[in-house]
Amino acid sequence: MTEVSEAAPSAAVEQLIDPGYLAQLRVQMLKFAQIQLGDPYQAEDAVQEALIGALKNAGSFARKSALKTWVFSILKFKIADIFREQKKLIATSAQEEDSDEAAFSGLLFKDNGHWHKSQRPTAWEGPQGGAYSADFWRVFDACLNGLPEQQARVFMLREFIELESDEICNRLNLTTSNLHVTLYRARLRLRQCLESSWFASESAEQIAGEIGL
Amino acid sequence: MMNCKQATRICSESLERPLKTAENLELKVHLAICSGCRNFNRQMQTLRNLARDYAKESGEEGGIKDARET
Ligand SMILES: [Zn+2]
Numbered sequence: 001m002t003e004v005s006e007a008a009p010s011a012a013v014e015q016l017i018d019p020g021y022l023a024q025l026r027v028q029m030l031k032f033a034q035i036q037l038g039d040p041y042q043a044e045d046a047v048q049e050a051l052i053g054a055l056k057n058a059g060s061f062a063r064k065s066a067l068k069t070w071v072f073s074i075l076k077f078k079i080a081d082i083f084r085e086q087k088k089l090i091a092t093s094a095q096e097e098d099s100d101e102a103a104f105s106g107l108l109f110k111d112n113g114h115w116h117k118s119q120r121p122t123a124w125e126g127p128q129g130g131a132y133s134a135d136f137w138r139v140f141d142a143c144l145n146g147l148p149e150q151q152a153r154v155f156m157l158r159e160f161i162e163l164e165s166d167e168i169c170n171r172l173n174l175t176t177s178n179l180h181v182t183l184y185r186a187r188l189r190l191r192q193c194l195e196s197s198w199f200a201s202e203s204a205e206q207i208a209g210e211i212g213l
Numbered sequence: 214m215m216n217c218k219q220a221t222r223i224c225s226e227s228l229e230r231p232l233k234t235a236e237n238l239e240l241k242v243h244l245a246i247c248s249g250c251r252n253f254n255r256q257m258q259t260l261r262n263l264a265r266d267y268a269k270e271s272g273e274e275g276g277i278k279d280a281r282e283t
Contacts, residue, residue: 066268105218109216109218113217113218114216115249115250120248121250137267140263140267141267159264159265160265162265165230184222191253
């Protein structure tokens with residue numbers, strides 16, 4: 001592991017260090033890792049590493065659920081690493097990822113690269129700079145959790161931790177264009193998820209209102 | 214002529230780097246005629262703001278208080 005952040009401990013760091021919260025989080029993580037890996041020792045290692053990794057950036061979080069999402073995204077990444085090592089599937093998984101992305105892109109865009117009519121983004125109505133409801137944040141959380149690991153990780157490093165592109169590239173050993181593609185894919189999925197799970201229901205009502213239904 | 218797939222990619226990149234003059238011009242032309250991509254472009258900034266709020270805003274699940282100054 002590399003250096004631990006020297007920033008002053010924030011509420012989130014204290015929360016994570018708080019023995020009660022840490023113990024509770026660890027149990028949830030272990031359960032998750034064991035189901036995925038099926039090996040208690042490997043699960044223990046993955047959880048340990050994920051917690052150490054998470055502590056480095058815990059200062060960026062004040063919201064408990066955001067911190068937890070972040071910790072779990074690191075854990076998922078560790079688990080994916082373990083799978084890759086076990087099965088030596090690096091090449092295959094990169095291919096699978098590409099074909100997943102091609103499939104997703106095919107859902108959104110026609111062959112000529114223009115939006116399918118049903119997928120065309122709508123105007124999001126919502127509080128600008130105001131508070132969204134707890135329900136909204138739950139949807140947001142679920143959408144984040146639905147991202148492929150690498151996309152979630154890169155998106156969170158960029159938008160939660162607010163690291164600059166160069167730093168993310170260095171940390172994850174990515175080229176700038178890799179980073180940009182990954183961020184694009186993450187944003188494409190997230191906005192699609194938010195629109196269909198949250199904003200669409202509102203705008204459907206508005207449209208219904210406008211055409212007099 | 215830029216299609217929506219290309220335009221959305223450039224919208225996302227504009228959050229990461231300054232666009233080249235030609236890219237910027239092509240994007241503007243596309244956005245002028247495509248409401249889907251216009252909405253997409255606005256959503257990119259909203260998504261960034263949402264992600265930052267999600268990470269930063271304090272409060273327990275269920276009660277989100279405004280804590281932007283911290
Ligand atoms: Zn378009």
